[in-house]
Amino acid sequence: MNLHEWRDRPSTVSFGPASWQSRALGVLTALTLRPVLGLLTVLGLLINRIWPAGLQRAHLDLIDRPLRLIRPLPGTVVTEQRLPHCPAEWVVAPAAQGSDRVIIYFHGSALVTLGLNSHRRFVSKLSEATAAQVLNVGYRLAPQASIDEAVEDGLDAYRHALALGFEPGRIVLAGDSAGGLIAADTALAVRDAGLTVPAGQVLLSALTSADMDLKYRALRDHKDVLFPFMTVKFIYDVFATVNGTREVPTMPAESNSAGLGPFLLQVGTNEMLRNDTFVLADQLAAAGVPVWVQVWDKAMHMFQLSFDVNPDARRAVAEIASFVEHVTSAAHDEAA
Numbered sequence: 001m002n003l004h005e006w007r008d009r010p011s012t013v014s015f016g017p018a019s020w021q022s023r024a025l026g027v028l029t030a031l032t033l034r035p036v037l038g039l040l041t042v043l044g045l046l047i048n049r050i051w052p053a054g055l056q057r058a059h060l061d062l063i064d065r066p067l068r069l070i071r072p073l074p075g076t077v078v079t080e081q082r083l084p085h086c087p088a089e090w091v092v093a094p095a096a097q098g099s100d101r102v103i104i105y106f107h108g109s110a111l112v113t114l115g116l117n118s119h120r121r122f123v124s125k126l127s128e129a130t131a132a133q134v135l136n137v138g139y140r141l142a143p144q145a146s147i148d149e150a151v152e153d154g155l156d157a158y159r160h161a162l163a164l165g166f167e168p169g170r171i172v173l174a175g176d177s178a179g180g181l182i183a184a185d186t187a188l189a190v191r192d193a194g195l196t197v198p199a200g201q202v203l204l205s206a207l208t209s210a211d212m213d214l215k216y217r218a219l220r221d222h223k224d225v226l227f228p229f230m231t232v233k234f235i236y237d238v239f240a241t242v243n244g245t246r247e248v249p250t251m252p253a254e255s256n257s258a259g260l261g262p263f264l265l266q267v268g269t270n271e272m273l274r275n276d277t278f279v280l281a282d283q284l285a286a287a288g289v290p291v292w293v294q295v296w297d298k299a300m301h302m303f304q305l306s307f308d309v310n311p312d313a314r315r316a317v318a319e320i321a322s323f324v325e326h327v328t329s330a331a332h333d334e335a336a
Helices: 004-008 020-031 033-050 060-064 116-130 147-163 178-192 212-221 229-240 274-286 311-335
Strands: 012-015 077-082 087-092 102-106 133-137 171-176 200-204 263-268 291-296
Touching: 004 311, 012 311, 020 033, 020 311, 033 229, 060 116, 087 116, 102 116, 102 147, 102 178, 116 133, 116 311, 133 147, 147 171, 147 178, 171 178, 171 311, 178 200, 200 311, 212 229, 212 274, 263 274, 263 311, 274 291, 291 311
Parallel strands: 012 291, 102 133, 102 171, 171 200, 200 263, 263 291
Antiparallel strands: 077 087, 087 133
16 A cells, blocks of 8 residues: 555545444344343442442453453464563464564453453454554453553553564554553553654544543434443443542543554444544644544444454454554654
8 A cells, every 4th residue: 555545545534334244243232242231230230339349359351261262363373471560462473473563452341351362363363464463461450450550551561562672663552442542541651751652553442531421422323232321331430430439540532642653543333432532533633643533334342353254344454454554664764
């Protein structure tokens, strides 16, 4: 792809109409996972009323253990890595062997669950598509850890990549859902630590604002096929703020992002975090940071992970690969 093509693109692009596979996944999720999440939320609210201290000791990331059965793409080499406060792993597809390009990836988690296992296959797809080595980061989760501690893990991962000799202009931070929040906050932490910022950031269906009204307004236009509103509010109220006793740091949409590299933001029409993406894009543009928003018709939250069966997800991954090529090559050319 011509590297100037991204500079000539409009800031917001809509992709559609949705494939039948993407629509079917949305319907299936709405009929199965969404009711389960709603039921678990009601149960969580009841436990929080009776025994809030016990709920704060819950390790909701246990669900990630059986997900180790999800295999990466064939030929992918996975190497365990230990950061100062959390596990990580290098995920390298055959096309990325020996590459000097790195993606530091933060998995979606709703701040409280999933992990390296749940996203290993998608991360291997990213490595294959971008020809980049991927550092998959198992950052600390709520309620045991705060968002600030998760961002500290992100900063440790970035410093680790630098210590191995990778150039900032060849590094991209990426993440989906709450992992998108950690990716954006890590970029800000890198800048504030006085380090050279990475080449760019890729945020997928990212949580970037603490404003619940943004999410409620999004639901008035399109139903979220995965999350009931009360689930997201429960996670924020009970786990992120520990029932109002823990202050949530300033979120990316309310921060000053001046000096960061370009952003690619992907979001589906059928998810409540849609408005988070638009508010962040406005803030980035006001700070002079290049930003491109891609809106995918009828796509559900984190639809990119369905690339095995969903052509829209595969196209989204191809867009990510093009963006990574653009920002890492542009930064490399400028350095030269």
